[in-house]
Amino acid sequence: DAGVTQSPTHLIKTRGQQVTLRCSPKSGHDTVSWYQQALGQGPQFIFQYYEEEERQRGNFPDRFSGHQFPNYSSELNVNALLLGDSALYLCASSLVQVDEQFFGPGTRLTVL
């Protein structure tokens, strides 16, 4: 049973560019959440998708957007990249009404 997978593992972009990160949830899970983890900090909640809709959103600008597909996989898009967007982006999947969230290995984004 595959756990949560994310791609790519690492990514280097320049300021102003756009990036798309991908996440496949654990088998049987229907909810995907995205978190940003800056170096030396704890993860911060970006948003959550359930039934292909954004269900909750953290304190992130509109440059951060997402999508969930019918197979429950998800994408995180970041437009107009800033140096401060450099971070580890973590995807977590869960089953609605169940408390535990399972995290993927993350995508390390570096913005130059």
Next chain:
Amino acid sequence: SQQGEEDPQALSIQEGENATMNCSYKTSINNLQWYRQNSGRGLVHLILIRSNEREKHSGRLRVTLDTSKKSSSLLITASRAADTASYFCATDPYGGSQGNLIFGKGTKLSVKP
């Protein structure tokens, strides 16, 4: 914004010793979860304790929760070098995976052989 505050920020112990990490938070919770992270990789779920529970055990892990003090502690007994990692507490205000786990900054644990 980050709600949880782990204490200490860093902890260095010898193999076989016990490690205790504390977490304080600010608002009401449905549950509190502890995660481990190795070298900036993904988070591994360790244990979940609900707001109506006071103590929970899982193998060498013991978690306590004091909702009146808005604090939790994680005890790792008989530590091993493989326990070297960063440990985070995360509070869940709503439960039911309604998103929005709120993490602290973590405690960096180093276990020396």
